[in-house]
Amino acid sequence: MILFLTKTMLIDGSKIRINTYNPRLANAEEHYVRGSIYDASGNQLAYTKVEADGTKTRVYPFGEAYAHITGYSLRSKTCLELVLNEALLSSDRFTDQLEYLFGGEDIRGNNAILTIDGGLQQKAYEMLKDVHGAIVISEPSTGKILALVSTPSYDPNTVSEDWEDLTSRDDSPLYSRALQGQYPPGSTFKIITSLAAYRDGSLRNYEYDCQGEVxxxxxxxxxxxxxxxxxxxxxxxxxxxxxxxFATLGLKIGGDDLRKTAESLHLNDRIDFVLPQSMSHVTVSDADNEQMIAETAIGQGQNQITPFSMNMIASAIGNGGMLYRPYIVDRIENTEGKTVEKYLPSMYDNAVMKAEEAEYLEGLMDGVIAYGTAYMLNDLPCDVYGKTGTAQIAEGDDTEPHSWFTGYTKVGGKTGIAITVMIENGAESYPALPIVHDLLNYYYTR
Ligand SMILES: [Zn+2]
Incomplete structure (x- = not known):
């Protein structure tokens, strides 16, 4: 008894410990009312309802909109319900523990407050709920995740009842496309090809006469x-x-330099983040044939990039080459609202690229909105810098290509938010660009 009442250290250092199974916590679940999870404005995303007979039910008021963030808490737990398990089943209030000892009342666990912007998350989910895709929105100057959406989603309230269906469906609603979906990046990869050309020096002024195909x-x-x-x-x-x-430029750059540039942007690298994710792959090398190198340079070929990784690249450019560690848990509070643990922005890589390289890419990404493929974003109350992408799934495949946008905003010269949208097979029917437009408009005019 005394053992599990002993105040536990919630978090060591900057990392949240992930416990898949801990007998002490399994025991604690009986005596604790699991703490709640809130968005940044205090909206409850998950809480535990206690019936008169003592039955406890975990409730997710927003259902599917936050499923890939909170996960679910049943006999097995996923996502933040897993990562924060120990925090939500701990209390640092001694009085709670006394009430338990002498009054037999269950101990109320600590609460978690996220960096998530609830309005933005909800809006992003609404725009994505009828298609398959992902949206990542973050703050480059801190690394805070503001929205993280994946569809199709599932309702964590009924995941037990729906289990059979959820695990047998072809469209895998349990998996987070934002973090685990590996997609050909299409033309968004031209950001990487352009950076490689800039680093080469001699290729900065490369010119080519386009005949429509090569x-x-x-x-x-x-x-x-x-x-x-x-x-x-x-x-x-x-x-x-x-x-x-870009295909002909890629051949001049070569496979090794394209890959090395991609790796300098943390592709082929495990990203340190609390939720599970897949690694983005760029495997091209000088040993590959010309077709593979040229296809890679325009985002086809063997490239596999997650929307989350892509958004980190946009964040690094928007932040002058410095990348902050992405984080989604802002703080842990006790039931009186006192902060028990606070997470602060921390540098992930202070030299993803040089400031002059970020400035150069910003110049290219400015043209995309000023007179290029994302011209429709130029009526927003913020400056937008970005790149669109239309990614063919495979040669000869006649399904509709994926639709991408990645970029960031500035207001009065100050970096705002980074945003990445990827819609599976949406190139013609449900492109990413109008979604980006509506989300940015919402963010800046609400
Ligand atoms: Zn052309």
Whole structure:
């Protein structure tokens, strides 16, 4: 008894411990009312309801909108319900423990407050709920995650009843597409190709006369709708997303340098974050044939990038080359609202790229909105810098390509938020761009 009442250290250092199974906590679940999880404005995302007969039920008031953040708490736990298990089943209030000892009352566990912007999360979920896709929104200047949405989703309130269906469906609603979905990045990869060209130095002023398509090895790579873009420098080619320009530029850069540039942006790297995720892969090398290198340079080929990784790249550019560690738990509070543990922004990599490289990429990403493929974002009450992408799934596959946008905002020269949207098979039917427009409009005008 005394053993489990002893105040436990919730968190050591900057990392939250992940406990898959802990007999002490399994025991604690009987004597504790599991703490609640809140968004940044104090909306309850998960709480435990206690019936008159003592039965405890975990309730998720927003259902599917937060499923891939909170996870669920049953006999097995996932996502933050798992990561925060120890925090939610601990109390640092001695009086709670006395009440338990002498009054037999259950101890109320600590609460967790997230960095999530509830309005933005809800809005993002609403825009995505009828398609398959992911949205990641963060604050580059701190690393705070403001929204993290994956669809299709599931209702954590009824996950037990729905288990059979959820685990047998082809569209895998239990898995987070934002964190675990590996997708060809399409033209968003041109950010990486452009950075590699800049680092090469001699390729910064590369020009190419686009004829609408180019033959490389055994394949023909077309521009969108085979439009012949004519003479292009990197600013025009980036803004209008000219494939022949970047495919031929990629061949001059070479496979090794494309991969090394990708790796400098933390692709092929396990990201240190509290929720489970897949690693993004860029495997191209000088040993690959020309077709593979050219396809990689325009985001096809073997590239597999998660929306979460892509958003970290946009964050690093928006923050002048410095990347803050992404985090989603702001603090743990006791039941009186006193902070027990606070998480602060911390640097993940202070030199993802040089400031001048970030400035160069910002110049390219500015053109995309000023006169390029994301022109529709130029009426917003913020400056937007970004890149669109249309990613073919595989050669000869006639399903609709995925639709991407990644970028960030500035207001009065100050970096605002980074936003990445990826819609599976949405290129024509449900493109990412109008979603980005509506979310940014909501964020800046609400
Ligand atoms: Zn072109």
């Amino acid at each position: 033959e490389i090895g055994a394949t023909t790579l077309p521009c969108y709708h085979s439009t012949a873009h004519g003479q292009q420098d990197i600013y025009d080619a980036f803004a209008i997303s000219c494939n022949t320009y």
